[in-house]
Amino acid sequence: MARRSARVVGLLIAGTGAAHFAAPQVFEPVSAKAFPKDTRQWVYRNGATEIVLGAAVAGRRTRKLGVLGLLAYAGWLGSRVLANR
Template sequence: MTSRSALSLAALLGVAGVAHLARPRPFDRIVPRSLPGPARVYTYVSGACELALAAGLAHPRTRRGAALAAAGFFVAVFPANVQMAIDWRDATPARRAVAWGRLPLQVPLVWWALRAARR
């Protein structure tokens, strides 16, 4: 894995983290309602995690650990994508396509993170 690929993953996570913190409302809506407490807490925590993962991926010394943590993070947020697909089942076809398209997208993200963990 090239450092460019790991840095690209870091950039993706960094942008996502900033989006969670700057515009949390859309992310609040997809937090599974079965989780205790306010959705906004989960939105902010996931945004902070994304920023921390991005920082870890950016530095060669912390890249492996951050990449493994990123793979776990992508698995952990999968229920939010499922919640989105459920909530948008009666939405327009375009929105349903986005919601359902996010589900299989987690697989290449996990794979990308695991590849970044290799030295």
Template sequence: MPRTPSSPLLLAGLLAGAAVAHTVAPKRFDVTVPRSLPGSPRQWTYASGVVELALAAGVAHPRTRRVAAMATAAFFVGVFPANVKMAVDARTQSPAIRAVTLARLPLQVPLVLWARQVGRGATTG
């Protein structure tokens, strides 16, 4: 039996859902933007939402899937500092919030691997 690749449409849905969340509840994401980045946190929040939406569209379409999936893997690596900042900022929060923010850190690895697998499983043409 052939190995079934991870669902590209599920990955696209995850990205699209994240893009919508960045638009609907931007304050939640603004606080995760590292202070060292230029501009306002809201600009970065909206920009990351736009990027997620573009990646979702690219992953969903078979002709762009390979490139978009690899770009998605790079994006997941690129937003990792925001997850670290979230965990650091949660030091003064409840133990439950600290646990959730710390648990998110290693979850970035399977997301990167999933995107890479979707890209490798994509057919060209």
């Protein structure tokens, strides 16, 4: 069951990343806190990152690396928010 849950979580993350391209305006208010300049470009970059990391988490062979990538990504985003307060 854990494998299935990890796969679902990975696909949800990848889906959220894809949503950055379909409706970037939805993500701009949140992204502006971390990326006040060139916000729209950062929305797209973050979307691409989430697609890649979500796919890695969804895959059995890449799951551990994907989780490590997600942790690093979350830490980096948090540091960007704090730096732009």
